[in-house]
Amino acid sequence: MDFPTLYRNIMLATADAGFVKGFFSRYGWRLGVGRFVAGADLAKALPVLERISASGKGLIIDLLGEFVTDEAAARATAVRIRQSVTGVAAAGLDPYFSVKPSQLGLGVSLELAHELAHEVANDLAGVGGRLCLDMEDVPHLEDTLDLYQLLHEDGCANVSTVLQSYLKRTPGDLERVIDLAADLPKAELRLVKGAYRESAEVSWQERKQIVDSYRELAYRALDVGLKLNIATHDEALLRELLAFVRGAKLDASHYEVQMLYGVRNGLQDELAAAGQPLRVYVPFGDDWYGYYSRRLAERPGNLAFVVRGLFG
Ligand code: FDA
Numbered sequence: 001m002d003f004p005t006l007y008r009n010i011m012l013a014t015a016d017a018g019f020v021k022g023f024f025s026r027y028g029w030r031l032g033v034g035r036f037v038a039g040a041d042l043a044k045a046l047p048v049l050e051r052i053s054a055s056g057k058g059l060i061i062d063l064l065g066e067f068v069t070d071e072a073a074a075r076a077t078a079v080r081i082r083q084s085v086t087g088v089a090a091a092g093l094d095p096y097f098s099v100k101p102s103q104l105g106l107g108v109s110l111e112l113a114h115e116l117a118h119e120v121a122n123d124l125a126g127v128g129g130r131l132c133l134d135m136e137d138v139p140h141l142e143d144t145l146d147l148y149q150l151l152h153e154d155g156c157a158n159v160s161t162v163l164q165s166y167l168k169r170t171p172g173d174l175e176r177v178i179d180l181a182a183d184l185p186k187a188e189l190r191l192v193k194g195a196y197r198e199s200a201e202v203s204w205q206e207r208k209q210i211v212d213s214y215r216e217l218a219y220r221a222l223d224v225g226l227k228l229n230i231a232t233h234d235e236a237l238l239r240e241l242l243a244f245v246r247g248a249k250l251d252a253s254h255y256e257v258q259m260l261y262g263v264r265n266g267l268q269d270e271l272a273a274a275g276q277p278l279r280v281y282v283p284f285g286d287d288w289y290g291y292y293s294r295r296l297a298e299r300p301g302n303l304a305f306v307v308r309g310l311f312g
Contacts, residue, residue, distance in 0.1 A: 015293035032305025045284035064285035074105030095129030164194030
């Protein structure tokens with residue numbers, strides 16, 4: 001296991017500890033959360049969304065929340081997401097949303113998540129929007145792909161999902177997505193490295209293996225004509241893939257770059273200024289703990305935001 005993977009695993013294990021959660025909940029936004037999260041509610045996030053949109057970048061909007069374990073909470077979350085869809089559309093912004101399937105009750109039952117995700121997808125279709133099903137940890141993976149398939153069978157053509165290059169099984173999952181997407185005119189797939197703590201049995205543990213896997217999956221997806229959402233801040237990998245799409249004369253209907261709010265802002269500006277299709281994933285909401293701990297786990301330097309918040 002290389003250092004980045006070891007660091008991520010230690011950070012994510014630490015983040016699971018109750019006392020760490022309690023500490024973060026107490027000090028909240030003072031610990032640098034605002035660097036990665038646009039606001040505690042939509043009203044606070046709207047100026048950020050408007051600024052990003054005005055700068056020529058696209059949006060992926062995420063009402064934070066995950067791992068909901070009861071039906072009532074999942075239903076309440078779905079209502080809040082649907083209200084956010086209305087609010088974003090009313091503000092004249094592109095309603096491209098991402099959801100965590102577990103926030104719509106995937107951990108309760110696939111049927112519940114299907115019902116709620118279908119409602120969200122329908123609302124989004126009504127305002128010309130899209131829905132991406134984020135990919136969570138391995139226990140949710142098969143159900144997420146089943147959910148994607150069910151929505152596809154419902155005729156929800158505005159739904160896409162995510163695959164993670166750190167998982168050994170992903171080449172097989174990519175073939176399943178390719179089969180499902182075959183009859184969709186604008187099928188999209190977001191490709192990421194993966195942000196969760198997974199065992200060596202199921203996931204690559206070395207950075208090179210994860211990057212090699214990403215590269216292979218990306219070329220396969222582009223080759224079959226999926227619109228590839230290149231979701232990475234890995235500049236070398238990104239530039240290699242952008243050189244490929246330029247050489248192959250693929251336009252924005254075949255790919256776009258996606259990056260997280262608050263990460264590699266300079267690179268985001270540079271790509272947007274160069275006319276690269278780029279979307280920024282902007283989360284908002286008060287359930288930020290899981291999301292923020294994954295961002296801290298991605299880069300040791302991010303701990304400085306926490307320390308600065310405490311002592312600065
Ligand atoms: P890598 O981690 O190698 O980072 C490359 C460089 O980017 C670093 O050297 C650093 O400069 C910078 N960087 C990366 N992360 C940073 C951070 N947190 N803070 C500051 N700088 C950072 N994962 C998942 O499992 N399921 C999902 O659905 C999604 N969805 C998703 C959407 C979008 C739009 C993006 C960009 C990412 C995700 N992810 C995700 C997260 C993804 O799996 C991965 O954890 C992160 O993107 C970090 O990996 P990179 O490919 O960026 O490279």
